[in-house]
Amino acid sequence: MKADTNFSEGCGIPAEARKTLTQIETDRAAYKRKLIISFIILAIAMIMVLIALKLDFKFMKNQLPFIFAGIGYTLLVSFMAISLACFLAIVGALGRLSKNPVFNSIASSYVSLIRGTPLLVQVYMWYLALPQIGKALEGYGFTGIQAFFTLPALTAGILALGVCYGAYMTETVRAGIQSIDPGQTEAANALGMTRSQTMKRIIFPQALRVIIPPVSNEFIAMVKDSSLVSLMGVWELSYRAIKMGRRHFQSLEMLITVALIYWMMCIMLQYFQEKLETHMARGDRSIR
Amino acid sequence: MMENDSPMVKITNIHKVFFPDMHVLCGIDLEVKKGETVAILGASGSGKSTLLRCINFLEEPTAGKVVVDGITIEAGEKDKLRNGRIRDIRKRTGMCFQAFNLFPHMTVLENIIEGPVTVLHQKKEAATAYAEQLLQWIGLSEKRDEHPSRLSGGQQQRVAIARSLAMKPKVMLFDEPTSALDPELVGEVVEVMERLAKEGMTIIAVTHELHFARDVADRILIMDNGNWVEQGPPEKIFNNPEQERTRQFLAHIL
Structure with missing residues (x-):
């Protein structure tokens, strides 16, 4: 040979x-x-x-610090809302998968109602319509409740975004949990684990890996949707940009500036997402 | 073999019907003594895996009674403590699956101590020490900190056996443990099962592995269409079967 x-x-x-x-x-x-x-x-x-387009770059540069000062509110709203959304998503997903009819129906209705209505309407609902509900409740003898139902703009915005994204993420988390091989549950059961032990120790850590990309995606989308709180006069990025643009009749400059700021933020978030994904994927391929 | 001990596993008149009318098990009885090794053979779809899964209630029997190590559970009971008793049975029975079902997000060692630490609330150090003994016993000490995905199928199944043994079970259930393996990897798994049998473990194995059935098992049971066809010691079943159905089945696998 x-x-x-x-x-x-x-x-x-x-x-x-x-x-x-x-x-x-x-x-x-x-x-x-x-x-x-x-x-x-x-x-x-x-x-x-x-x-x-003959943009007034000097004007853009001069206004940049003013607009940029809104980034704190944008990040605050985004982070608070995503935390609320994550919490609701986990509870919601457990509800959607629950065999308890009450828990299941509440979770399913939550997802259906919130996904079926525009975020814009929901934002106004929390901010403008909720006090009216408080007033009605006062009529039923719950004195002092209206103050509780009249939310500051920031709180209303965080609640609106968190509750809305929580509904979408409920479905993401549910799908992530369901994507785990039933053999994993069987193996955990065969060891004598309870349902919650199985969820916490075996299913959820594996599901987390699956849901990180879509959840990061939701988070990036939310950073931009946080601009909706400008409707209620919170001085975040887009509110400042729109206000300045109108005052000086230079909306184009201001909108382009703020758009670029959002874009840069999202590029950074995407970078972190990629880092996180490589970190999570380290050391294990799928079992088969 | 063992005298007058009460059986380790006793199954009485188990029926399993999948909705609406698929009758998988038709009133099965089975007694397995302490230390006995039993091999269940039968064509695929005959109900043997379902029967095995009824013993630790991964499958809920539609009717009948299961007793494992003195713990009794009847099908269809409405009892608040029932789930707890099912878990008690599961703590006493180790199970190995055809697809291994190791936890991919944990290392080999973490897989093995997961049950003792989470379910039996053992100290991590104690569980780790015992896990290391088990790893040595299955010959995979050097794989301690690997993830399952980096192991061969045979190694994964041996780790799965160690994971079950870490719970110090009274009975081991094997559900076609070598069916998903490449032929050259079957031997290492059967060898571990054989040593386990020699050390006196009570074993119920659904398997087509001939060496195990013929040389390791004390008793062979043949199942067909949810009923026992025939049972007896391996020599009798292999050399001198009574039933025509047994002969047909053996002709297929030999």
Whole structure:
């Protein structure tokens, strides 16, 4: 037998195979190069459009600190709302999977109602309509309850966003839990674990891995939807931008500025998401 | 073999009907003595896995009675303490699955101590010490800190056996433990099962592995369509079966 067909010691790579390998490598490098060039051209084109629009860059630069001061509210609303949403999503998912008819029906109705109505309507509901409910309740003898039902704009915004995203995320978490092989539950049961032990120790840690990408996605979407609290006069990013734009009749400049700020924030979040995903995926492929 | 001891596992008149009218088990009785190794054979779909899963209530029998190590549970009881008693049975029975079902997010060691720590509330150090003994016993000490995905099928099934043994069970249930394995990996798993049998563990195994059935099992039971066809010591079943159905089945697997 010739040396280059000796399997046990690995065979020599023939010249034409080497040529093909090099070709594949060059093609891949060329594609990467062209991709980067395309991105650069796109960026230049975008900047040129902005210049062609005769934007007042000086005005944009001067107003930037004022708009940027709103980032605190934007982040505050986003983080509080996502925390509330995560909590509601876990409770909601357990409800949707529950065999208890009361718990299950409440969770299902919550998801259905919230997903079936516009977020904008919900925001106004929390802010403008809730006091009226408080008033009605006072009519039934619950004195002093109206103050409790009249929410500050910030609180109303956090509740509206958290409750709304909680409904969407309920479905994400439910799907994540259901994606885990039933054999895992059986193995946990066979060891004598209770239902909650199984959920906490076996199912949830595995489901978490599955739901991190969609939940990060929701979070990125929420950062932008936090602009809806501007409707209630919270001085966050977009509220400031719109206000300044109107005052100076330079809405285009202000809107582009604030859009870029949101974009940068989302790029950063996406970066963290990728980091988190690699971290979670470390050391384990799927079992089969 | 063992004299006058009450049986470790006693199943009486078990029926399993899947809605609406699929009769999988038709009034099965089975007694397994302490230390006995029993192999259940039968064509696929004959109900043997369902029967095994009824013993630790992964499958709820539609009618009948199960007694494991003195704990009695009847089908269809409405009793608040029933779930607790089912868990008591599960703590006393180890189960190995065809697909191993190791926990992929935990290392080998974490898999093995999960039951003792979470269910039996053992100290982590004590559980780890025993887990290390078990790992040595199955010959996988060096895989202690690997995740299951980095193990071969045979190694995974051995870890799954160790995970069950960590609970110090009275009975081991094997549900086709070698069916998902490449042929060259079957031997290492059967070897572990054989040592377990020799050390006096009570074993009920649903398997088609001939060496185990013929040389390790004390008794073989043949199931067909949810009924026992025939039972007896391996020599009799393999060399001199009474029933035509047994002969047909053996002709297929031999």
